[in-house]
Amino acid sequence: MKYAFYPGCVSRGGCPELYTAATKVAARLGIELDELRDVACNGAGVLPKYISDPINARTLAKAERLGETLMTICSTCTGVLRAANLRLKEDPEYREQINRDYLAEEGLQYRGTIEVKHLLWVLFEDYGIDRLKAQIRRPLTGLKVSPFYGCFMRRPPEVVTPAKEDAGRKNYLENLIDAVGAELTDFSGKGKCCGFPILTSNPDNSHAMTAKHTGEAKQKGADCMVTPCPLCHLSLDGQQAEAAKARGTNIDLPILHLPQFVGLALGFSPAELDFKRHMVSTKEVENQVSMLA
Amino acid sequence: MEVTFKVYRKEPGTQTQPGRSDYKIELGKDATVLDGLLKIRDELDGTLAFRASCMRGYCGDCTIRANGKSCFACTTRVSSLTQKSPEITVDPVRNMPVIKDLVSDWDTFLWNKIDRIHPWLEPPGTAANGETIIPDSVMADIRKAMSCYYCGLCDEGCTVLPVDFGFMGPAALTKAYRFVFDPRDTATRERFKYIEESKGLWDCVHCFEASEHCPRGIAPTERIMALRDKAFELGIQNPRAARHHYSFADSIKKSGVLDEGKLAVESEGLTNIRGLVRLLPTAARALRRGKAPIPYIHHKSPGAPQIRRIIEKAEEKHR
Ligand code: SF4
Ligand code: SF4
Ligand code: SF4
Numbered sequence: 001m002k003y004a005f006y007p008g009c010v011s012r013g014g015c016p017e018l019y020t021a022a023t024k025v026a027a028r029l030g031i032e033l034d035e036l037r038d039v040a041c042n043g044a045g046v047l048p049k050y051i052s053d054p055i056n057a058r059t060l061a062k063a064e065r066l067g068e069t070l071m072t073i074c075s076t077c078t079g080v081l082r083a084a085n086l087r088l089k090e091d092p093e094y095r096e097q098i099n100r101d102y103l104a105e106e107g108l109q110y111r112g113t114i115e116v117k118h119l120l121w122v123l124f125e126d127y128g129i130d131r132l133k134a135q136i137r138r139p140l141t142g143l144k145v146s147p148f149y150g151c152f153m154r155r156p157p158e159v160v161t162p163a164k165e166d167a168g169r170k171n172y173l174e175n176l177i178d179a180v181g182a183e184l185t186d187f188s189g190k191g192k193c194c195g196f197p198i199l200t201s202n203p204d205n206s207h208a209m210t211a212k213h214t215g216e217a218k219q220k221g222a223d224c225m226v227t228p229c230p231l232c233h234l235s236l237d238g239q240q241a242e243a244a245k246a247r248g249t250n251i252d253l254p255i256l257h258l259p260q261f262v263g264l265a266l267g268f269s270p271a272e273l274d275f276k277r278h279m280v281s282t283k284e285v286e287n288q289v290s291m292l293a
Numbered sequence: 294m295e296v297t298f299k300v301y302r303k304e305p306g307t308q309t310q311p312g313r314s315d316y317k318i319e320l321g322k323d324a325t326v327l328d329g330l331l332k333i334r335d336e337l338d339g340t341l342a343f344r345a346s347c348m349r350g351y352c353g354d355c356t357i358r359a360n361g362k363s364c365f366a367c368t369t370r371v372s373s374l375t376q377k378s379p380e381i382t383v384d385p386v387r388n389m390p391v392i393k394d395l396v397s398d399w400d401t402f403l404w405n406k407i408d409r410i411h412p413w414l415e416p417p418g419t420a421a422n423g424e425t426i427i428p429d430s431v432m433a434d435i436r437k438a439m440s441c442y443y444c445g446l447c448d449e450g451c452t453v454l455p456v457d458f459g460f461m462g463p464a465a466l467t468k469a470y471r472f473v474f475d476p477r478d479t480a481t482r483e484r485f486k487y488i489e490e491s492k493g494l495w496d497c498v499h500c501f502e503a504s505e506h507c508p509r510g511i512a513p514t515e516r517i518m519a520l521r522d523k524a525f526e527l528g529i530q531n532p533r534a535a536r537h538h539y540s541f542a543d544s545i546k547k548s549g550v551l552d553e554g555k556l557a558v559e560s561e562g563l564t565n566i567r568g569l570v571r572l573l574p575t576a577a578r579a580l581r582r583g584k585a586p587i588p589y590i591h592h593k594s595p596g597a598p599q600i601r602r603i604i605e606k607a608e609e610k611h612r
Contacts, residue, residue: 009551038596041551045499046541048522051607055545055600101610102603155501156514193452193500200537200560201495208456209498234553277582 001126003071004063004114005033006081009041010230011073014238017274018230021259022073022119024273028266029127029135033071036062042080044231045197049084054102056084057095061103061110069115071122073259075229078118079152082159085116118153120228120258124172129179137267138292139181143224143285145261146185146217147173148236150229154191173226173258180265185222189213194232199239207243210235211251214243218253224285228258238279254282264289294379295319296371298329300341301384305393313382314338320371326359326383327366330395343395353444357395358384363449363506386445388454401458403445406465410488414472415480425477438471438516440509447513450506452498461493463503463513469494470516473523485524494520495534526611536560546604549594 005026011019026033039059043052059081063070072078088095089112099109117125123132154160154170161169168175170191177184195209214236217225227233235243237255244251256264260273270289275282296318303311316333327345334341346354348367355366360374363386374381385395389402416425447463454460469488472478488494494517503513529535540559544552594600 010553012550014553038549038594038599040549040594040596040600041545043545044541044551045518046538047545048525048611049518050522050526050611051542051604054603054607058596058599058603102606105602106599151498151500151502156504156512192502193498195498197498198453198496200557201531201534202457202491205453205457205460205496209452212456279582 001030002032002034002068003117003122004066004068005035006039006059006063006070006072006077007035008072008074008077008230009044010234015230015233015257015277017277018073018233018257018259021257021263021268021273024268025259025263025266026119028263028268029132031122031127034066034068036070038062042077042084044076045080049087052080053084053087054098056081057088057098057110058103058106058108060085060088060114060116061108063114064110065108069117069122069126071117071119073119073228073257074231075118075150075152075227076231078116079159081116085112085114086159086162088112118228120153120172120176121169123176123262124168129175132262133179136180136265138265138289140265140289141181141292143182143288143292144185144222145177145182146187146220146222146225147177147190148194148213148217148225148227148229148232148255149173149191150227150232151191151193153228173228176262177226180262182265185217185220187213187216187220187222189216194227194229194235195239195243196231196235199235204246206235207239207246210239211243211247211249214240214251214253214255215247215249218251222253223288224254224256224282226256226258226261230257233257240280252280254278254280254285256282256285294322294372294375296329296375297380298333299380299382300330300333300394301382301391302341302394303391311391314341322372324371325367326357326364326369326371326374326381327355329371330366330383341395342393351442353442353446356386356444356446356449358382358386358449363387363446365444365508386449388449388451388458389445399445402448403443403462403464406461407443407468409461409490409493410465410469410472411480411484412468412472414475414478415483416477417479427476431476435471435475438467438474438511441467441471441511442509444508446506446508447503447511450502452500452502453496457492457496459492460496461488463497463517466494466497466520467511467513467516470520473520482527482530485527486530488520489524489529489531489534491531493531494524495531532562533560536562542604546601547593547597549597549600 007019040055042056095112174184195206199206233255263273270286298316299313302314316337318332330343344354346352350365350368357366359369360381385391385397389397391397473481497517501514537560540556
């Protein structure tokens with residue numbers, strides 16, 4: 001199994017622990033990663049489409065050259081790249097225009113043949129959850145985990161779940177929690193927005209959203225939360241203390257990146273998965289895990 | 294079938310706490326929630342207040358929540374709600390002050406917000422023959438936005454409104470789209486000034502909840518994103534959003550990738566000392582954790598020159 005790997009800016013910047021964990025987990029599972037090194041940020045929904053579509057066409061063209069499905073480790077990268085891909089696939093005229101105007105000069109062309117998938121989807125749809133289960137060395141028995149998807153892994157349906165068979169994508173995190181032997185702590189905010197996109201334009205609202213979700217999961221009894229989106233992590237982990245303070249409470253809910261969570265079950269130590277870089281202390285989770293090992 | 298409606302009740306001008314009243318009624322198998330409410334009002338309790346107008350799913354007047362989910366009372370069949378239990382809950386929609394029972398205050402919810410975007414066309418002087426011809430392809434898109442029911446279901450589902458009721462919300466912003474993208478409108482810059490005010494366009498988190506909730510397929514979130522792209526193209530007028538967006542674009546233009554540390558600082562504004570100080574506690578903690586939150590040497594994509602070329606060309610085309 002080989003993928004054109006798009007790590008995204010956040011895993012190479014603000015959340016370096018995600019990159020570490022993802023590459024280690026992939027190697028352990030035998031998922032080969034062909035990292036795309038000369039591509040751009042996808043625009044993250046901040047850049048207008050007239051700029052992001054051409055740069056994303058370039059990224060897709062690079063993956064197409066390798067002939068591999070493009071794999072991401074970020075909900076936002078997944079959503080933005082998939083939406084661009086959909087426009088380029090659906091409208092050959094638009095695609096040709098972008099090829100002509102932007103890619104030809106570099107000798108590139110996008111033919112519209114590439115699929116974009118998040119690691120979470122790869123695990124379920126390509127790798128197989130039973131195969132993953134067979135690799136588990138440390139079932140996370142007793143660990144109470146809340147899922148948090150990130151908007152772009154849920155909506156809009158034409159981008160996230162275009163075919164009937166894709167419907168399961170809305171439950172992969174819950175299924176994963178179950179598969180690694182942990183206990184699901186469900187809560188109402190799991191598919192909602194974390195607040196990150198308005199962190200600069202309206203920090204108060206952003207923090208209110210962060211506190212609402214982490215607070216609810218904590219109150220329901222979660223030991224930690226797992227997310228496939230590093231931008232969500234920047235809010236849920238990075239801003240949690242501020243958000244809790246604005247509410248006049250403590251929350252202290254550790255937030256794990258998806259590959260860190262899988263990594264624990266595969267037997268990696270928290271240190272190997274770079275837990276030390278988290279803003280909210282992961283001590284309690286580490287203690288619990290150490291008793292399992 | 295026999296069904297129990299548990300209906301939210303609130304009596305204005307009294308101290309009585311809002312609560313639910315139970316009504317047991319007999320309904321036909323095709324009955325809608327609205328049929329039930331009408332029956333209750335006609336036969337059991339004349340004081341129950343709710344709104345409904347066309348009674349056939351066109352006007353968006355009867356939005357409520359049935360078993361917690363927002364819907365039109367007139368098109369939702371009771372049988373679709375009673376699979377698990379013969380009891381159903383009927384509540385007013387969220388994010389909106391309630392006047393009485395299921396009747397909410399649409400002024401603060403919607404109309405005052407729509408008012409803020411100046412919802413009228415500012416046409417150019419009348420053409421000589423009194424007609425302004427617009428290609429149908431352009432009008433088709435505007436017409437879709439114009440087909441809005443004003444049912445408020447997008448606002449009802451919005452993620453931001455529960456934390457900030459002052460947010461303009463997707464319905465009003467969709468209305469703004471209708472004018473901004475109308476080729477006859479001459480007030481585009483003015484209009485952006487209104488919608489870019491705080492609690493407007495830039496407060497949306499683009500979560501696509503609004504699109505998921507719109508029964509008309511208008512895709513309010515996509516309209517909001519189109520407005521943002523347009524604002525970017527014309528020059529963002531909200532200073533904070535402008536700094537954030539142009540600094541983001543700049544970072545990618547320079548290195549091909551995003552430098553979040555630099556972005557955070559530049560979004561605050563380099564002369565905004567108070568804003569920058571606010572970043573410090575998080576920054577100090579992050580630094581201790583090796584998170585590099587302040588400007589640092591971000592790795593550069595080897596494709597940077599090509600990426601820059603593409604971005605500059607795209608900007609050139611949209612100038
Ligand atoms: S939850 Fe927030 S950061 Fe995560 S994908 Fe959605 S908008 Fe982005
Ligand atoms: S996309 Fe924006 S306006 Fe729509 S529901 Fe989400 S936050 Fe609200
Ligand atoms: S955009 Fe859709 S959901 Fe929103 S008010 Fe109009 S019809 Fe209702």
